[in-house]
Amino acid sequence: MDNWSIPSIDMERCTGCGLCVEYCPTKAVTMVHQQPVIHEPRLCTYCGLCEDSCPEDAITLLFEIVPRPPANQA
Ligand code: SF4
Ligand code: SF4
Numbered sequence: 001m002d003n004w005s006i007p008s009i010d011m012e013r014c015t016g017c018g019l020c021v022e023y024c025p026t027k028a029v030t031m032v033h034q035q036p037v038i039h040e041p042r043l044c045t046y047c048g049l050c051e052d053s054c055p056e057d058a059i060t061l062l063f064e065i066v067p068r069p070p071a072n073q074a
Helices: 019-023 051-053
Strands: 029-032 037-038
Touching: 019 029, 019 051
Parallel strands: none
Antiparallel strands: 029 037
16 A cells, blocks of 8 residues: 555544554554554555544545456446
């Protein structure tokens, strides 16, 4: 995952609860000085669990990954 496409964290809304770090299955996000940081962007699979887990709606995935339908249904 490139830096430009990693989930966006709004630090104005973030309370530093750490839930996004707990839910991230790849450890792409970690807490640094009580703030979440995507420190390993290449590990981000864009699963969206951090966005879903955030009680403050502080995390936004900049795009959505959707399955492509089979060719005969396109
Ligand atoms: S989208 Fe998934 S892999 Fe990427 S930082 Fe959030 S929880 Fe981790
Ligand atoms: S879950 Fe939301 S409020 Fe909690 S640390 Fe992560 S971004 Fe901040």
